[in-house]
Amino acid sequence: MKIVLVGYMGSGKTTIGKLLAKELEISFLDLDEVIEEGLGDTISNIFIGKGEIFFRKKEHEYLNDVLSQKNNFILSTGGGTPCYSGNMETMLALADYVFYLKISIPGLVKRLIKEKDHRPLIKNIDDGDLPEFIGKHLFERNNYYLKANHIIECDDKVPETLVTEIQQLLG
Template sequence: MKLVLLGYMASGKSTVGRLLARHLDVKFIDLDEYIEAHQKKSIKNIFSEHGEIFFRKLEHQLLSEVLDKDESIILSTGGGTPCYGNNMETILNKSDHSIYLNLGIPNLVERIVKGKDKRPLVKNIEDAELPEFVGKHLFERRPYYAKAKHILDCNGDDPDTTVNKIRSLL
């Protein structure tokens, strides 16, 4: 079984993915961590040294590599992964389940503010400007996320509740 979690930053993809993998006794892979291990440098440094085009090509290559492996996995993608190249088609064609962890702007902003210093994309954005920033991004990204086989409303849910919702889908 190959299950891919997608959604906006702070939607819980990595947290839920790790918990779900433990429950199902399968391997968990965070695509961003996989890319960093492959390149032996942070995503931030990959972007600054090689640019976004290089990163997106690498991201697609490694997404395909992970999904081509003959093993059961839970994969969490980066927030932008489904939105570039033909990554969403790759996810749909090479996974058994793709699940969009859908949260509204207020819930996302609340989560992002808590860990803002660890998120380069929003680190320098004032808290008051975050709702507009997130809203604009979601408007652009939702059409890609919405192609997932399952759309899961996660508003107000803790990670265990989300894991249980996913388990009931399988």
């Protein structure tokens, strides 16, 4: 079984993915970590040194490689992964399930404001401007996210509840 989690940064893809993998007793993979390991550098350094176009090409290659494996796994993607290089179509074609972890803008702001220092994309954005930034970004990305097989509403739910919801959809 191949399960892919998509959603905006801070939506809980890694947290939910790890818990779900433990419950299902299958591997958890984080696409950003796979890319960093493969290229021997951090995502931030790759963006700075080689640019976003290079990164997006590599992201597409690694996504294809991971999804072409025969193993059972849960894959957490980067927030932008579904929006480039036909990646969402690739996920839908090669994975058994694609789940969109959907959170409201206020919910994302509440989570991300605490993590700004560890999030290069929003590190230098004033707290007051964060809702507008996230709103604009979500508007641009939402059409890709909404192509997922299942949409999981995540606001005001603990991770364990979300894992249970996903397990019920797996049958």
